[in-house]
Amino acid sequence: MATLAPDISVKPRVLIADDSRIVRASLIKHIEGMFEFREALNGEEAWETLLIDPNIRVVITDLTMPKLDGYGLLQRIRGSKIGRIRDIPVVVVSGSDENAERERAKAAGATDLITKGIGTAQLLSRLDILSKLVATQREFEHSLEALVRHAQVETVDLPSADVLRTQAAVLLANAVKNRKNFVVLNVCVGLRCLSPEQSVLPAGVVDAIGQLLQRNVRQTDLVARTGEAEFTLATGSINFDAARYFARRVCKAIASADLVHDDRLSLIASCGVVSLSDDAEDTQHRTFDTLAGMAHRRAVLGLNCALTGIVGRTEEEVLLRSRAAVSAAVQPLVPSASIDAGVPEVPVLVQWIREGRQAEVLPHLDKLPADLRALVELALQQDGR
Incomplete structure (x- = not known):
């Protein structure tokens, strides 16, 4: 054809x-x-x-x-x-x-x-949001590779954290007044390291991510660099599923980009997602600082669990049921420090399957507990009768 x-x-x-x-x-x-x-x-x-x-x-x-x-x-x-x-x-x-x-x-x-x-x-x-704000994963990924490889990263004139807080507070107030949604995304980037001597992100990577985020958000959206390897985005009048979609694609693009030329290293990008429609039971008493704090906490949790992708309310609840996740979550965040590779909890894998992310689930199947694998094999045998 x-x-x-x-x-x-x-x-x-x-x-x-x-x-x-x-x-x-x-x-x-x-x-x-x-x-x-x-x-x-x-x-x-x-x-x-x-x-x-x-x-x-x-x-x-x-x-x-x-x-x-x-x-x-x-x-x-x-x-x-x-x-x-x-x-x-x-x-x-x-x-x-x-x-x-x-x-x-x-x-x-x-x-x-x-x-x-x-x-x-x-x-x-x-x-x-889905056509312009959400650039395809490969477009973002290739652009990120090109910027870093050819040293084309420009100094990104992003708003400061204080400016973001002031402008986002106005955006949030308008969203509450008009009964619209409001979403905060917190993107944290780190390294999964098999070698303890390497703990620094490659030069230009963080600036390149900031440059591309600035290009791919709408003029009405806000984005600022709020940490060493951390960005916070605020947007109003957005569907929560679309926000999760955007965040997931950006995280996957960052992690998949060919930026680390060392088999012992790989990038991790975790995004904490908070939304009025999904998280705020009492919107009148929600402040931007509260929502941004929740998003940051979720991004840290995902990063320290070596998970590339989004961590919303559901994912946070699942991860916190794991003792290992709780232990990691209370450690100080060092975005570019070594992070042990982890296996996502089964409910997280199920959620990924529901979102059409089967390709991300397959690498973890052989790491499932033996008793769970036996259960899956039994189910397959029953289906094959």
């Missing part, structure tokens, strides 16, 4: 898959002018379009379609051997906002879920 050559477009391209012409027309009316779009009448047609068009940045799909439904399309996308397809953001369109349907869609690999009555501003905001 022929593949279209990548083109340079000012507008991000969105694929809309829905068997209803009325729904497609409504979505197009919302996004035209800001996004390019392609249409598909069913999941099979959407799949074929994804294979031939590498310029699609986001997929919007209905769940109920002929030939191949939305769940089947999600299964193909998340199981694809083609990285650009496997990692593409997928927004599911639903006729309801029920938690059961949302959870099933997320478990199948959906990045976000919207209802058919969504407003233009809200839809555009979510798509903007």
